[in-house]
Amino acid sequence: MDLTWLRVFEAVARIGSFTAAGGELGYTQSAVSRQISALEAELGAVLFDRLARGVVLTEEGRRFRAHAKGALAQVDAGRRELGELRDLTAGRLRVGAFATANAALVPRAMAAFQAVHPAVRVSLVEGRTPDHVAGLADGSVDVAVVSGYTDQLDALDALDLRPLGADAILVALPRGHRLAGRRRLGLAELADEVWIAGFPDAERTLFATVAGAGFEPRIDFVVQEWTAKLGCVAAGLGVTLVPALAAGAVRDDVVLAELEAADAPVRAVFAATLAGRSVPAAVEAFLPFLTTAAIDVLAGG
Amino acid sequence: MDLTWLRVFEAVARIGSFTAAGGELGYTQSAVSRQISALEAELGAVLFDRLARGVVLTEEGRRFRAHAKGALAQVDAGRRELGELRDLTAGRLRVGAFATANAALVPRAMAAFQAVHPAVRVSLVEGRTPDHVAGLADGSVDVAVVSGYTDQLDALDALDLRPLGADAILVALPRGHRLAGRRRLGLAELADEVWIAGFPDAERTLFATVAGAGFEPRIDFVVQEWTAKLGCVAAGLGVTLVPALAAGAVRDDVVLAELEAADAPVRAVFAATLAGRSVPAAVEAFLPFLTTAAIDVLAGG
DNA sequence: TGTATCTCATGCGTATTGAGCATGGCTCGA
DNA sequence: TCGAGCCATGCTCAATACGCATGAGATACA
Numbered sequence: 298m299d300l301t302w303l304r305v306f307e308a309v310a311r312i313g314s315f316t317a318a319g320g321e322l323g324y325t326q327s328a329v330s331r332q333i334s335a336l337e338a339e340l341g342a343v344l345f346d347r348l349a350r351g352v353v354l355t356e357e358g359r360r361f362r363a364h365a366k367g368a369l370a371q372v373d374a375g376r377r378e379l380g381e382l383r384d385l386t387a388g389r390l391r392v393g394a395f396a397t398a399n400a401a402l403v404p405r406a407m408a409a410f411q412a413v414h415p416a417v418r419v420s421l422v423e424g425r426t427p428d429h430v431a432g433l434a435d436g437s438v439d440v441a442v443v444s445g446y447t448d449q450l451d452a453l454d455a456l457d458l459r460p461l462g463a464d465a466i467l468v469a470l471p472r473g474h475r476l477a478g479r480r481r482l483g484l485a486e487l488a489d490e491v492w493i494a495g496f497p498d499a500e501r502t503l504f505a506t507v508a509g510a511g512f513e514p515r516i517d518f519v520v521q522e523w524t525a526k527l528g529c530v531a532a533g534l535g536v537t538l539v540p541a542l543a544a545g546a547v548r549d550d551v552v553l554a555e556l557e558a559a560d561a562p563v564r565a566v567f568a569a570t571l572a573g574r575s576v577p578a579a580v581e582a583f584l585p586f587l588t589t590a591a592i593d594v595l596a597g598g
Numbered sequence: 599m600d601l602t603w604l605r606v607f608e609a610v611a612r613i614g615s616f617t618a619a620g621g622e623l624g625y626t627q628s629a630v631s632r633q634i635s636a637l638e639a640e641l642g643a644v645l646f647d648r649l650a651r652g653v654v655l656t657e658e659g660r661r662f663r664a665h666a667k668g669a670l671a672q673v674d675a676g677r678r679e680l681g682e683l684r685d686l687t688a689g690r691l692r693v694g695a696f697a698t699a700n701a702a703l704v705p706r707a708m709a710a711f712q713a714v715h716p717a718v719r720v721s722l723v724e725g726r727t728p729d730h731v732a733g734l735a736d737g738s739v740d741v742a743v744v745s746g747y748t749d750q751l752d753a754l755d756a757l758d759l760r761p762l763g764a765d766a767i768l769v770a771l772p773r774g775h776r777l778a779g780r781r782r783l784g785l786a787e788l789a790d791e792v793w794i795a796g797f798p799d800a801e802r803t804l805f806a807t808v809a810g811a812g813f814e815p816r817i818d819f820v821v822q823e824w825t826a827k828l829g830c831v832a833a834g835l836g837v838t839l840v841p842a843l844a845a846g847a848v849r850d851d852v853v854l855a856e857l858e859a860a861d862a863p864v865r866a867v868f869a870a871t872l873a874g875r876s877v878p879a880a881v882e883a884f885l886p887f888l889t890t891a892a893i894d895v896l897a898g899g
Numbered sequence: 900t901g902t903a904t905c906t907c908a909t910g911c912g913t914a915t916t917g918a919g920c921a922t923g924g925c926t927c928g929a
Numbered sequence: 930t931c932g933a934g935c936c937a938t939g940c941t942c943a944a945t946a947c948g949c950a951t952g953a954g955a956t957a958c959a
Contacts, residue, residue: 298673300599315907325948330907332946342680346875347907349955356689356740356878357680364676368669372599375665379643379658388657439657573926574647577657600917616936629918631936636917648936650926874955 300372302336303365305329306344310362314351381416383578389418390579393429394442397464397542398566403442406590410583417579430456433571440580441569442587446562457576458567459584461591465541466561467553469526471533477552484512484560491535493518493526504538527551541595542566566591601673603637604666606630607645611663615652682717684879690719691880694730695743698843699867703762704743707891711884718880731757734872741881743888745867758877759868760885762892766842767862768854770827772834778853785813785861792836794819794827828852842896843867867892 308318309329319329337344344358354362381387390410394403399421407419422429422438429441433456444464445453468487470477476486492514494504504514518535520526523546526537531550544553555561568587570576609619610630620630638645645659655663682688691711695704700722708720723730723739730742734757745765746754769788771778777787793815819836821827824847827838832851845854856862869888871877 298601300601303673316905326907327909327949328947330909334908335946340677340680342684343876347954348874349906351906353875355876357683357876360679360683360689361676364672364679368672368676371665371669371672372604375662375669376641378661378665379641382658382661383643388661573649574654575644575656575658617934626919627936628920628938631938632917635937648925651935653936 298336298339300369302332303369305332306336306365307362307369309333309345309352310354310358313353317351385414385579385582386416388416388577388579389420389439390577390583391420391422391437391439392442392583393422393424393432393438393440395426395429395444396423397540398442398444399423400543401545402461402542402566402587402590402594405594406583406586409590410586414579414582427452429569433569439570439577440583442566443569444564444566446564453567453569455572456567456569457572458569459588461566461568461587462595463541463563464566464595465563466556467539467541467544468556469530469537469539469547469551469553471530471536472550472552473533474536474552476554479554481555481557483557487536488512490515491518492516493520493529493535493537495519495521495526540564545594566595599637599640601670603633604670606633607637607666608663608670610634610646610653611655611659614654618652686715686880686883687717689717689878689880690721690740691878691884692721692723692738692740693743693884694723694725694733694739694741696727696730696745697724698765698841699743699745700724701844702846703843703867703888703891703895706895707884707887710891711887715880715883727754730870734870740871740878741884742870743867744870745865747863747865754868754870756873757868757870758873759870760889762867762869762888763896764842764864765867765896766864767857768840768842768845769857770831770838770840770848770852770854772831772837773851773853774834775837775853777855780855782856782858784858788837789813791816792819793817794821794830794836794838796820796822796827841865846895867896 305318305322305324308322309315312318312321315329315333316326318324319326322329324332333345340361342357342361343355344361345352346355378387390407392403392407403421407421411417411419422432424432426441426443426445429438429443430453432438433441441456442461443453443456443458468482476482492504494514494516497516497519504512518529520529523543527548529535530537531548539547539553547553568584570580606619606623606625609623610616613619613622616630616634617627619625620627623630625633634646641662643658643662644656645662646653647656679688691708693704693708704722708722712718712720723733725733727742727744727746730739730744731754733739734742742757743762744754744757744759769783777783795815795817798817798820819830821830824844828849830836831838832849840848840854848854869885871881
């Protein structure tokens with residue numbers, strides 16, 4: 298059964314004439330007659346009584362008309378929704394991102410996106426990169442902001458990665474610190490510092506990625522919350538490591554310095570979608586916002 | 599857009615493979631590929647991501663799938679309803695009939711019909727024949743029981759008439775009346791009787807149709823209710839006329855006699871539908887019940 | 900009463916559509 | 930590296946759908 302038949306049927310039912318309905322739809326009377334015949338044959342029912350002046354619905358035709366209208370409405374609604382999805386007047390955007398990306402980059406990008414496309418329902422899930430890989434795979438997330446060091450990227454080969462920038466590791470020093478004026482530091486210069494970290498063992502903190510060499514930080518303060526960590530730094534109790542992505546959230550009485558490139562392998566940040574899968578329009582439209590926000594945030598905005 | 603496309607689309611979405619969906623529906627993989635392509639082209643959207651092992655819905659495909667299911671369900675529901683209308687497991691039967699037909703004939707037929715087809719919603723409207731002609735024309739009634747004398751039948755030429763029988767006019771006499779034993783009477787024999795009628799002027803009663811000749815009944819009792827009329831007869835106050843259709847409702851102490859054919863033009867009773875219109879299955883099924891009931895009632899059951 | 904007119908149905912020829920077959924390209928896994 | 934499984938596509942043939950022209954039936958009007 299062709300939906301054209303139903304459209305013709307509906308027009309004839311509304312107008313009451315094969316000829317007139319054909320004229321409205323751009324068919325000849327002959328075509329309308331055949332289409333109605335075909336529909337009647339397929340349904341095994343007579344839908345119209347043919348009178349000398351036009352036609353009228355039979356009881357069966359009246360009953361079927363409601364269903365025909367419903368089916369046409371459904372298809373039209375589907376068409377409309379696809380259009381809305383395309384021009385972003387409907388749909389959703391589910392973003393997954395890791396914690397420090399949510400400090401500034403992702404919220405900023407989402408806010409900017411939402412301002413331009415208010416009809417899209419945006420949502421955000423925080424998690425580690427492997428969680429987001431799984432989320433993309435099972436379809437619970439549309440796009441993920443993930444990160445990886447260059448030697449870990451093969452874990453992401455099921456993804457299409459669009460680079461957003463490099464997330465350097467910074468050292469947070471109290472404003473009065475002897476090294477506070479420096480823009481860039483070597484780890485060796487920090488060998489005697491007292492460190493503040495989220496865990497007592499250096500392997501579980503950012504140190505794990507900083508200088509695999511024999512650098513053994515003295516971790517005297519174990520604090521997990523960012524505000525607490527930076528509070529300790531501000532009070533002059535020690536220094537800590539901060540990813541560049543979170544730099545914007547640092548308080549005034551704490552200063553940041555870059556690490557020498559040799560000491561701090563740079564972590565790459567990507568917007569990721571599933572490789573080989575079509576990218577929803579909302580995601581496609583969101584990516585430029587992510588790129589822009591990444592430039593802002595990583596430039597130290 | 600062909601509904602076949604939607605069925606194929608739904609099968610592929612459910613199964614996740616062109617080849618397998620084709621197998622289930624009796625198509626080759628090639629046909630499925632083309633149908634999906636055609637659907638995607640018409641919608642201007644990619645519905646599936648083609649992977650090495652089968653396909654998966656895109657976001658657009660997921661959204662559209664709901665509408666496709668809805669449209670298919672609507673059409674299937676329409677098909678089902680037409681089937682139910684045909685086998686009388688759904689639908690309605692709206693009957694129009696004149697008053698005396700509702701004394702026994704129509705209720706009996708409707709009860710019998712309803713016993714066989716309990717799923718059909720039956721309804722009844724009482725009215726005069728012209729009302730029912732209008733009701734049939736405007737579709738508010740499916741079938742009407744109408745009556746007419748042979749010279750009035752041209753008012754019914756917009757109808758298809760199926761004869762149910764002849765509604766003779768009977769004379770009701772008290773059981774002890776001098777003529778009570780007779781099966782058939784002539785009007786002349788009743789010239790001196792006192793008559794009971796619904797209106798004081800003979801023209802507005804059944805007399806209007808009985809013997810247009812110079813018969814001048816003496817109407818001393820004007821009573822409209824049937825029970826009251828027959829009460830008067832039973833009490834010996836006079837005699838009255840009763841249509842054969844109402845004969846079954848006459849009390850025991852009143853006897854009925856036919857009028858000579860020459861004196862009493864017989865009124866024909868018909869089941870009527872609109873000429874040139876298809877007859878709904880419920881009506882078609884109802885007609886035999888009407889015929890049977892008419893035989894019963896008019897035979898004096 | 901007869902004719903003109905309006906309606907839908909239908910035979911015919913043509914163009915489009917749709918299915919199957921065979922083939923090719925691609926990806927995954929052994 | 931190779932085979933298996935899957936989808937895309939060029940090709941061919943049959944079915945379908947359209948428009949044109951015509952026919953049949955009913956109505957309206959002269």
